[in-house]
Amino acid sequence: MTSEKALGIESGGVVAAHAHEEPHASNRTYVVIALVLGVLTALEVMVFYVEALAPVLVPILILLSGTKFALVVAFYMHLKFDGNVLRGLFLGPLFIAVAIIVALIALYGYLL
């Protein structure tokens, strides 16, 4: 059954414990991330009050809050350091969830 390896499906063998014990980020990194999160939040609120930016408010906010979302998930939830299984368990459902939000607001005429 050589094709199984070619299909790229993980082996059924027991993965040694060290595969899981990859180094997580250091405390110093966590503090830096917190500072970045704080700055991004401040930026979001500033953007909200700048009237000149009103036409592009939504894209800017999506970008800023998306970055915050990604930072927390990647570093605080360790997804950057964990294996593909957990990444798939989160990103798959997240994709369907976002698709359903987009589909519903499109069906209600907010996009087109």
Next chain:
Amino acid sequence: MATIEAAVPDQGRGASTYAGGVWSWITTVDHKRIGILYFVSGLVFFLVGGVEAMLMRLQLAAPGNTLLDPATYNQLFTMHGLTMILLAVMPIGAGFFNYLVPLQIGARDVAFPRLNALSYWLFLFGALLLNSSFLFGGAPQAGWFAYANLTSSQYSPGHGMDFYILGLALAGTGSIVAALNFIVTILNLRAPGLSLMRVPLFTWMTLVVSFQIILAFPPFTIAIVFLLFDRMFGTLFFEPLGGGDPILWQHLFWIFGHPEVYIVVLPAFGIISEVIPTFSRKPLFGYPVVVYSGVLIGFLGFGVWAHHMFSVGLGPLANSVFAGLTMLIAIPTGVKIFHWIATMWGGAIRFRTAMLFAVGLIVMFTIGGLTGVMHASPPADLQQTDTYFVVAHLHYVLFGGTMLGLFSGMYYWFPKVTGRFLDERLGKAHFWLTFIGINLTFFPMHFAGLHGMPRRTYTYPAGLGFEGYNLTSTVGAGITLLAVLVFLYNLVRSLRSGERAGASPWGGATLEWSTSSPPPVHNFDWTPQVRSRDPLWHDGVELPAAEEEIHMPNPSYWPVVVAAGALTLAAGALIGLPVVLLGVAVMVGGIYGWAFEPIHG
């Protein structure tokens, strides 16, 4: 190919020592016993749903019949749909998941045995709460999909809809908990060497269905919470006078409801993907493609919900997108059908009862699938919506597809569960009566529907040409009922005096056939080492030399305590705040008791 006897290791010699008595069943955390509990409960609700169907068929046997009044008829079709889909077919499927998945992957139990017990009790209490509505002022009457604003306090006075909300919230939570458990079990507890691309198809479909459950039930939960708040606290989610949109309910419901169709049918596909290879004595044709098409069906199932809503008028663009995606699903489904046929092609086929049901599924599901593709076209669907044509379609899929598959699985694994065969002669009678019965019942509904007979209407006037179709359907329903009675007689008789079966009565390829029938409490004396996709056919199991220490989890009463707390909480919503608080207290106490309970003795 090695002979089967040589390939089957001598597993399961350890004594099967279950404690006896009712208390041991209430506190059990053993996946096999929980599987049996699911199966028996599901079968009881299958009979309840069957009686509801029979009453409706008797009412419709003649035009202008007065056996049932309209309100009773509305309760019956609502409860028939809910019972069959959520309380009969899903639990019977869950019974198979529970019993078989750990055995098929060479594990001693699921990843979280006590959570598994909790799932069962939540399902059972939710099901009983929903059905208790018959005793407290009447069952819900708004159909299983409960379209807003038929369900508002104005149009559904009384507590029927409240029972719907609370009962399904409990049962739905149970389903999510069970599905989470099976995802972890299948991804994490496989025997050494059993890579995902060697996992039996039934276990694969369990994995796909589990993902669908955890993603489809939350939108439904949110929808019924909105409805609960609309009814109890006057929020405006589905209230047009306050600006709310009843169509939003339809979206949220079908975002759950369409994946639910696959949640119900994929386990049956998994079952016959095990049965057909065994009784054709050939490995499943194109295993990876069958796996991937199952995954694809599961994924696409989330993108087609609005095909239930073509008559709403979502606009040509939305209708076209959903029509296209819906037609796309026919491709992986067709792929599966051709792979089952290709598996049988050139095989040494033995038509035992399990195989008859499996082939029956292929034939019947194909018919249901074809009418499904017809509905996928919006112009055709507009003619068919809310007619008996849709009823015909969905029963070909659900009875002709799912139920036949579940029956196939019952005949196939009954020897594993009980150590005895189901009687073949009665089994064949059961199959042919079912096959004739359901075709007589559901085939004429196509014509009644195309001639314009509406669903969910308690009677019809004479002279519209519906009489013959309806009488035929009622006769067919009677034959189907007879078939079920034959099956029940077979079950009872074979349990007592069926022919004894050994570890591998059919010569199956998968790991569950390598341990004794019934399996011991700990399933396997040794953890099997798997080396191929059909381990018992292709020199695939190796036994380690050393004996293992075996730790099985202790029985626990905390799952049933937590579930009872949840039931009290739900019932409290109808009774009063003190009962709600009591329920919360019991639940919280139960969770802490659970957290600090030593798992192994």
Next chain:
Amino acid sequence: MERTNTGVPNEKMLMWAFIGSECMLFASLIATYLTYRGRSLVGPYPEDLLNIPFITVTTFVLLMSSLTMVLALSAVQRGDARGSRVFLLLTAVLGIIFVGGQAIEFSHFAGEGLGLSRNLFSSTFFLTTGFHGAHVTVGVIWLLSLWVLTMRGRLGPESSVKVEVAGLYWHFVDVVWIVLFTVIYLMSGS
């Protein structure tokens, strides 16, 4: 640790699968909030009531609780008993401040005439933020239970997965708020 095929502990995988399921729960709430935006027939409307400076402060508090949560996990993994106690308690306290802020906000809105059944804004706002607040409350109770364990010296590095799983839940609740803060408060004017 038990052997698993993937090398991921069962509890951790269970939590991630649960988080996947929760994505759909909050997606349904957010989708409903967005489809009903601007459809209220009577006031008060969002722009009359939402207090951006106030909610920015509580948002910041919740963000910082994610920092204290990772520091708590890191302390537990290192076997630093004092750090574990301090950071677990601090995380719970920050969570309580956030929920307290929500309670103040809710009662202020009610005082301004925005009862639960007032209009579509009140229905969607209270249920969406209420669901989130209930999640934070559960998280606070969970963290306090873990804190009691550390006080009794029963939460060493060998059981750090318990804290890791609680942390995953806590961070997820935080990222949901990152989305809700943007969608409900900052996009309210557009």
